[in-house]
Amino acid sequence: MGPLARRRARAAWWFLLPSLTVLLLIAGWPLLRTIGFSLTDAYLGDLENYSFVGLDNFILLSQDPFWWQSVQNTLFFTVASVALELVLGLTIALILNVALPGRGVMRAAVLIPWAIPTIVSARMWQWMYNDLYGVFNQMLMGVGVIAEPIAWTADPALSLWAVVAVDVWKTTPFVALLALAALQLVPRELYEAARVDGVHPVKIFFRITLPLIMPALLVAMVFRMLDALRIFDLIYILTSGSPSTMSMSVYARRHLVEFQDVGYGSAASTFLFALVALITATVLTLGRAHLTREVRQ
Amino acid sequence: MRLSRARLLRRILFYLLITIILIYTLFPFYWAVVSSLKSGSALFEAHPLPIDPAWSNYTAVFQEQPFGRNILNSILVSTATVALSLLLAVTAAYAFGRISFRGRLPLLLTFLGVSMFPQVAVLSGMFELIRTLGLYNNLLGLVVSYMIITLPFTVWVLTIFMRELPKELEEAALVDGATHWQVITHIFLPLMGPALVSTGLLAFITAWNEFLFALTFTLTGEMRTVPVAIALISGASAYELPWGRIMAASVIVTVPLVLLVLVFQRKIVAGLTAGAVKG
Numbered sequence: 053m054g055p056l057a058r059r060r061a062r063a064a065w066w067f068l069l070p071s072l073t074v075l076l077l078i079a080g081w082p083l084l085r086t087i088g089f090s091l092t093d094a095y096l097g098d099l100e101n102y103s104f105v106g107l108d109n110f111i112l113l114s115q116d117p118f119w120w121q122s123v124q125n126t127l128f129f130t131v132a133s134v135a136l137e138l139v140l141g142l143t144i145a146l147i148l149n150v151a152l153p154g155r156g157v158m159r160a161a162v163l164i165p166w167a168i169p170t171i172v173s174a175r176m177w178q179w180m181y182n183d184l185y186g187v188f189n190q191m192l193m194g195v196g197v198i199a200e201p202i203a204w205t206a207d208p209a210l211s212l213w214a215v216v217a218v219d220v221w222k223t224t225p226f227v228a229l230l231a232l233a234a235l236q237l238v239p240r241e242l243y244e245a246a247r248v249d250g251v252h253p254v255k256i257f258f259r260i261t262l263p264l265i266m267p268a269l270l271v272a273m274v275f276r277m278l279d280a281l282r283i284f285d286l287i288y289i290l291t292s293g294s295p296s297t298m299s300m301s302v303y304a305r306r307h308l309v310e311f312q313d314v315g316y317g318s319a320a321s322t323f324l325f326a327l328v329a330l331i332t333a334t335v336l337t338l339g340r341a342h343l344t345r346e347v348r349q
Numbered sequence: 350m351r352l353s354r355a356r357l358l359r360r361i362l363f364y365l366l367i368t369i370i371l372i373y374t375l376f377p378f379y380w381a382v383v384s385s386l387k388s389g390s391a392l393f394e395a396h397p398l399p400i401d402p403a404w405s406n407y408t409a410v411f412q413e414q415p416f417g418r419n420i421l422n423s424i425l426v427s428t429a430t431v432a433l434s435l436l437l438a439v440t441a442a443y444a445f446g447r448i449s450f451r452g453r454l455p456l457l458l459t460f461l462g463v464s465m466f467p468q469v470a471v472l473s474g475m476f477e478l479i480r481t482l483g484l485y486n487n488l489l490g491l492v493v494s495y496m497i498i499t500l501p502f503t504v505w506v507l508t509i510f511m512r513e514l515p516k517e518l519e520e521a522a523l524v525d526g527a528t529h530w531q532v533i534t535h536i537f538l539p540l541m542g543p544a545l546v547s548t549g550l551l552a553f554i555t556a557w558n559e560f561l562f563a564l565t566f567t568l569t570g571e572m573r574t575v576p577v578a579i580a581l582i583s584g585a586s587a588y589e590l591p592w593g594r595i596m597a598a599s600v601i602v603t604v605p606l607v608l609l610v611l612v613f614q615r616k617i618v619a620g621l622t623a624g625a626v627k628g
Binding site: 057060063070079083088094160165169171180184225285289305309314328329336 | 494596
């Protein structure tokens with residue numbers, strides 16, 4: 053390393069200093085404090101006085117069936133919504149990838165659900181799901197498919213699927229746009245060559261297109277999975293935290309803020325953090341070769 | 350003849366698919382607009398059009414709660430968050446994108462990791478921090494807490510944009526004795542315009558839509574942001590939500606976002622794909 057390179061490396065640290073300081077202060081410190089709180093009996097009304105209780109909160113947590121229900125709900129929601137979003141998103145991307153007049157309009161139309169606040173989409177769907185006056189029940193009853201109104205968000209057998217449906221509606225555009233961007237990077241000549249050779253379109257898709265866009269799809273999948281694991285807004289509004297849909301984030305916040313039990317709530321938060329960290333670490337390790345290549349140019 | 354008929358059929362099928370996609374994505378908005386224009390008992394009948402359009406829901410939104418103030422809060426918080434994130438991220442992205450130094454990759458992955466961890470994981474620690482700083486029920490408290498979401502991904506996306514600029518750019522200037530700061534302000538910033546717009550838009554939308562922190566760190570109606578205000582609109586009882594008003598409020602905040610998307614869709618897509626596909 054020459055003197056110039058060394059000087060540049062030193063400069064790099066100076067340029068990183070502000071962001072690093074901010075992140076340590078607003079991410080690192082609160083995270084450590086939350087983990088610390090999980091070992092205490094801290095109470096929201098008075099965060100200064102608390103005593104150390106060891107792993108008591110975690111033991112209590114592991115004995116609460118509602119907690120395990122919310123873990124199960126979160127995992128089910130994550131797998132169901134991400135799988136549907138990938139399939140639907142890829143389908144929409146394939147359609148948008150065909151040159152057609154007004155593609156810009158289409159792209160804007162699929163972007164809009166992504167851009168609006170989750171709270172707004174939750175409210176709009178909550179109104180459509182309304183058991184008495186909602187448009188879904190009125191339409192289905194009007195056509196005669198159902199005789200009785202369905203309690204979409206209250207029926208424990210349906211409510212989690214109702215949540216998945218809203219998330220799929222809101223987030224498929226994100227997946228579709230990422231898939232579309234990847235599709236547009238596939239060289240046209242490949243298709244031409246395959247078509248000249250008389251390869252069936254379905255075979256072209258599975259043999260050429262899919263392998264080429266796989267890395268982008270995997271990245272989208274990871275982003276979506278980590279996002280789905282922390283789901284809060286949608287469930288908070290749509291089913292106001294009934295046990296049959298409660299997610300880990302909703303559970304943690306309820307104990308932290310509504311029941312003011314900071315110690316116990318922090319234990320739930322810490323559990324969720326550990327789960328996400330584990331998944332992230334696994335993914336980063338697996339994807340490291342790919343990432344390293346990208347970042348090093 | 351037969352061939353062209355088959356082709357026509359395919360065409361029709363194709364446009365049918367497009368129509369289904371459009372209906373799927375747009376119907377909830379259509380229904381929100383229609384519902385927001387119905388008042389009284391009309392709301393409870395599923396007419397596809399408001400027979401007798403009424404604006405009363407729209408005026409009620411502003412009368413029943415400080416919704417104007419809530420919109421202003423959201424604008425202030427989101428703008429401040431974007432400005433602060435971009436300011437910090439440009440220098441960090443310069444270091445990550447243009448200089449090779451030991452520990453760059455692990456550090457960059459740490460930034461990426463922070464953007465992925467669940468907000469609820471820092472909730473109690475952040476609550477304590479915000480109280481200690483005296484920023485509870487204060488818009489500044491929201492700006493501070495939002496940085497945890499926006500800063501890592503602005504750094505990430507800007508780093509990727511920075512890397513794509515040709516390497517010769519700063520070499521000559523640095524050899525001629527320019528400082529790194531001059532290189533950033535005189536060479537990169539002018540070129541980074543589009544990237545800053547893309548990243549800034551993403552950060553703005555993220556901050557505008559944030560709910561968990563805004564719900565937890567504000568107390569009074571005057572300090573709420575738009576998502577919290579809409580989430581907490583309530584009627585005479587828990588079972589009688591004023592749906593007309595809720596839909597009106599939803600339409601009000603959706604319209605500017607729709608305009609933003611229509612005007613900047615290329616920029617938004619560029620930012621989204623830079624952050625994910627190339628990552």
